[in-house]
Amino acid sequence: MNHINKSTEYWQELDRAHHLHPFTDTKSLNEKGTRVITKADGIYLWDSDGNRVLDGMAGLWCVNIGYGRKELVDAAQRQMMELPYYNTFFQTTNAPATELSQLLAEITPEGLNRVFFANSGSEAVDTVIRLVRRYWQVEGQPDRNVIISRNNAYHGSTVAGASLGGMDPMHEQSGLMMPGIEHIMQPYWYKDGGDLSPEEFGLKAAQALEERILEVGPEKVAAFIGEPIQGAGGVIVPPETYWPEIQRICEKYNILLVADEVICGFGRTGNWFGSETFGIKPDLMSMAKGMSSGYLPISAVMVGDRVADSLIEKSGEFYHGYTYSGHPASCAVAIENIRLMRDEGIVDRVRDETGPYFQKRLRELEDHPLIGEVVGYGLVAGMVMVKNKETRELFENGSEVGNICRDHCFNNGLIMRACGDRMVLSPPLVMTKAEIDELLEKVKYCLDLTAKDLG
């Protein structure tokens, strides 16, 4: 379709008439009219009225390599001309799927050597559930089928992903939850830590896992799943004591540890994976988003030797897969994306240079009257807007405050997302220090506008 000479109003009208948006109140969107994004380059987007917007969210935490990389477009085009599609079900494979498998085994933590491909983070998480439950079946312990997750976790939007996630508003819709899933407290010190130090609270939050395992019965628990840093929950960084204690508990009860790396993976925290940043040794890892920098849909589950060897030896056919598992064009783009990130030292730069600079500059916001804590690693950060900084008192309706701030950003050339009362940033990993300065200026300006609105 030729987009030239068509107007914002034209697209808004089509959208209003026919398009149901994800995670959107359609009635209120239709009243306002949606913004039409027409092009992008580097860390910037442009809308159909010609406004330039700094994308502080890298799309949806995914355009790690930034917009406009011709190498990725060429990789997709080459592959589409040669072999646009073939399945990996029936004793066939394709070259990009094999090469990407090898590359992923190389860059992921030790012991993760096999990969199962899917198309979205949600499908990867569904695949985790299928793999984990099948593993315990073939190990002769079919009753080990409970998976423990956390309140305010996000693991996707399919029935399984939304059930596994800990978002109450999602559970309240569409007849969720799926059976065999338990939720424990999240490690959110600022909100729930009370008088405990962050270290004490980290241990307490992790020990909630042990308590739940004992309540459910250790012989029934298959796995624990967690995002190294909770992303959609508001970029909640656990205290340093948290992950080592979770790891200890999983080992004690012989429970599989699953890291959901859909946001933290592919350089976001300054290492290739969040598991490295936090010293986690996962048995399985779900990943998506930054894998192809969002240029084409692709996701995967990395499967550790313990689970993979057992399934290969004992499972027979595993009745699971997607038409587009190992899609050749998506795999070719993911390979090129990872190659560029490696060759250009993008992850190293986030670890050593831009990540520390971003985090240092953002900490300046702790002096802002609205801001409680600022936390993050590499190029992902979250900050909470509070009623009283001294007492850590939160706003009664945090979402309203978050939305006020988000709208000011939106109207002032910045995409910053609100997760309730937490404002989150996750910009493209190619961001320069000068661009970080520009981002900071915009963030400060929009926080001031928000504070003014709140009186």
Ligand code: PLP
């Ligand atoms: N897991 C985590 C940790 C995520 O952040 C997300 C999406 O944000 C998902 C799973 C689901 O991914 P998708 O939206 O690609 O299905």
